[in-house]
Amino acid sequence: MTPNWYASVMGTGIVATAAVTLPVRVPGLHLLATGVWMLAAVLLIMLTATAVRRWQDALGHHTDPVMMHFYGAPPMAVLTVGAGTLLLGRDVIGLEAAVRVDWLLWGAGTIAGLYVAVAIPFLMVTRPGGTTADGAFGGWLMPVVVPMVSASTGALLVPYTPAGQLRLTMVLGCYAMFGISLIASLVIITQIWQRLVRHGAGPARMVPTLWIVLGPLGQSVTAANLLGDVADQALPGPYANGLRIFGVLYGVPLWGFALLWAALAAAVTLRTDLPFSPAWWSFTFPVGTLVTATSGLAVHTGADLFRVAAVLLYSGLLAIWTVVAARTVRERVAATRPAGHAVSG
Structure with missing residues (x-):
């Protein structure tokens, strides 16, 4: 029971939520997204039940x-x-009921995420051998990107937060988590770029983690625009207007860099013979955040460029998720077969 299997829930869930954010309406897509969300919820329950049952194994990977x-x-x-x-x-x-469930999950995920965002870097700097020999890789972003996910998903809950100081605290808290994740991610992404040019892409099994870099990039643009939309519900006019403008001024340049990184990651991936592993789910959630970022920019700018890009990226996300999910099921089924089992024919 390794924690990276939760990436399958992330990758499945983003397929559902990204469909809702698309700036175009496709017949039947909402129904499909609802079914995918239900699948993600079932996967989350199953993995969590397994983690609780095998808690010593699940918690034993911090070394x-x-x-x-x-x-x-x-x-x-x-x-x-x-x-x-x-x-x-x-x-x-x-x-x-949906609001109540989301508050519960958002609270649990945010508390756990803030803990992980501190605890894992703490282990890295205080424990001998706490980092990989070749330096930074995409996985380093996983602990510090959680507050950014809390910021973007928290923006959805702002309208359901009591007006006044509680709502103001919610908005400012989300922006603070935006800052936590953004600064930490930029520091790590710089180190990843340095490692790539000095040591290369590394072993084939590590190549999918290059895609994780898209996660904080896409999620930060998504958060900036979602928070800008609800800032006027808690902050005075000048600040609210400024934050709404910030979503575009920040989002467009970051979107451009995200496309550059996606092209680089795709080129490295295509030239590598990849063995299957749970790391393949790194292809899904980060691309999904790029979809939500593009959709947000399409809504706020009205540019057809972003509308078309959002649809194309979501189509690619669906294709990637289908391949990774099918391969995961195939590998898990093969792993449950008795040793020496052979198919006659």
Whole structure:
């Protein structure tokens, strides 16, 4: 029971939530997204039940210099399913119940995420051998990107927060978490770039983690625009207007860099013979955040460029998720077969 399996919940959940944010309406897509959200919720329950039953195994990876970073995946999975509950689950369980469930999941995911964002870097700097020998890799971003996911999903809950100081605290708290994740991510991304040009892409099994860099980039643009939309519900006019403008002024340049990184990651991936592992789920959630970022920019700028890009990116996300999910099922089924089993023919 390794924490990186929670990336399957993240990747499945983002397929659902990204569908809701698209700036175009596709017949049947909402129904499909609802079904995918339900699948993500079931996966979250199953993985969490397994983790509780095998808690010693589940918590025993904090000494692994690679796997320990993926303790950021469980809280992000919880936050993703929570956001899907509010956006899609309201059609199934009703708005009031959806809000209550999302508050519960957002609170749990945020608390766990803030803990992980401190605890994992603490282990890295205080424990001998707490980092990988070749330096930074994409997995280093997993613990510190969780507060950014809390910021973007928290923006969805601002309208359901009591007006006054509580709502103001919610908005400012989300912006603070935006800052926590953004600064830490930029520091780490710089180190990843330096490692790549000095040591190359590394072993094939590590190549999918290059895509994780898209996570903080896309999620930060998504958060900036979502928070800008609700800032006027808590802050005075000049600040609210400034934050709404910030979403575009910040988002467009970051979107450009995200496309550059996506092209680089795709080129490295295509030239590598990749063995299957749970790391393949790194192809899904980060691309999903790029979809939500592009959709947000399409809404706020009205540019057809972003509308077309959002649709194309979401189509790519669906294709990637289908391949990774099918391969995961195939590998898990093969792993459960008795040793020496052979198919006659």
